[in-house]
Amino acid sequence: MIKRGLVAAFAALCATVAGTASAQTNIPSPTLDAVRARGSLNCGINTGVAGFALPDSRGVWQGLDIDLCRGLAAAIFNDPAKVRFIPLSSSTRFTALGAGEVDVLFRTSTQTMLRDTTLGLRHVAAYFYDGHGFMVRANSGVQRVRDMGGATICLIQGTTNEQVTADYFRSINVQFQPVVFERTDQAAAALAAGRCDSFGTDASQLAGVRSSMPNPRDWTILPERFSKEPYAAYVRRGDDNWFDIVRWYTYAIIEAEEQGVTRANAEETRRTAVNPNTRRLLGVTPELGQSLKLDAAWAYNAIRAIGNYGELYERTMGEDTPVALPRGPNNLHTNGGLLYALPMR
Template sequence: MLKTILLATALLAPGLAAAQQASSPGPTLATVRARGALSCGISTGDPAWSQPDSRGVWQGMDTDVCRAIAAAVLGSAEKVVWQHLTGQNRFPALGSGQVEVLTRTTTWTFARDSMLGLNFTAPNFYDGQGFLVHAESGITSSRQLDGATICFVSASTHELNLQDWSRSQGIRFTPVIFADKDEARRAYESNRCDSYTGDASQLAAVRSAFPEPARHVLLPERISKEPYAPSVRQGDDQWFDIVRYVMFGLVEAEELGITRANADRMLAESPSPAVQRLLGKTGDLGPTLGLDRAWMLNAIKAVGNYGEIYERHLGKGSPVGLPRGLNDLWTRGGLMVSPPMR
């Protein structure tokens, strides 16, 4: 029996060693390096996800994912070219090569994954479609929206979700459809519609940006599941793995207690094999992807771990104030988990 195990190990070892050798740049990685910047698809302006701050610097969950990828690939979170995309042009922009990665609040669905020539990488947020209403309406449940006028954005999952929900609940509504989120928000704010529907996190962010947030209520029901994930073009497995494992690495960093502030100290002092591998002190995680060993160290130092990104833009200390819920670590009852980084 022992001879059998030793023989199997001997046969397996060369394959593992070959798999861990540094990878040469694939087409997308080569393009990004030649340009010296990552072309990243984000929104035209979406509070908490991608929106310019008072200095004109784009901030949000989506922008920080882009910065993490740029830091991992190019060593700097500043080497990003922002491409501001709508619901209509986001997928053509990715397919044509205008962007290397689409992080713009996009739900992972069967049809999108199988029919549009793209691959979703790793979930970075779990959401669900909800309804925002005017507090003065007295509406406290989506069941009270029968006969209502409802605003939403086209080229999204929201229209089909609404149709499924209305049929299952026996509720009639009048749709008011817009091409842009800002148009839909302004229409709702000016009382052109009774409710504005969209993913709940985005509605909460929109509500927080109103002059008087208390005059608007986010109803408790969710009528769909909306997992967000950065997406890349099909056909370049190396680039798919890079984007996927940057996302997983941010989650792993939170689980291991690695933060923006302590990453260098953890690299120098932590005895944990998992910390040493993730930060590049041991192992060849980065070179296996065609990157250097400091890929995740650079990403974490640029934007922090997943929990830090969440708290900065959506968490209790932010204007949005969303609890972690499903977006907490698996060790605390959430869905955020990384495969073993080894």
């Protein structure tokens, strides 16, 4: 009788867990519903930094963050054009997301504990790893940051870079004069005009700024790094399904590179793949899409639209682009980098 009682209790527990999981799966996603009703994704981006988000000569936005926005639109609509880019300054980006002006931020935004716990937002999954640095004129004679005592440094308001710079100079007991701007292009213009001796921000953005200067060789990015700056998409709290979509979409683009799936071979690979992981990723079997309330081919559609992570990186800031930033930590973990997709099964 005791054994029968235990079996009955276990069966009841399993039924409860299954029922709870089913109920959670059926919880509506206000953000996904709004995106579908609108017919387009509202994506918050940078106001302009080469490599991440910058209009080209035709006024068309280009960059890593831009392509990630387009890929997410493709995952939802099977159409990368169904996205509206909304440029936001560092000081307004999180407010705009919280107010519902955008559905997601792909905007060079560092994951930090206080941002995650105090803003009513959630950061999702890291898609870029960086660190704070400084750029100076090549003929300045400055070899390291300790040489910049009394320097005037351009900084961007509302970023982690303000605090990182202040903390470091305080730690070495060296004085500096901050000059704060709302946008990167304003700081870059001030640097070029001689209003600042240096520009302090993440090294990747410094490389983008340098590539946009009239004479990039006139500028040097100092080799020291003073912080950890892992970029991630941000979404509003309270919409678990939307969080899952953005999270697993980010991993899918990385997973595609791990598996060797590219924009060029995605269609053939989907047709011929026998590897269960590849078949799941490309929607030959539907369970991943079903779990996200998306089409079975959601990741396949995104990969066909923008390619895998490596393709995005090389196209937007790789060594053959004006930014010319080596992948370094933004390589796959199998190649000595930090990028790692969680198991998609």
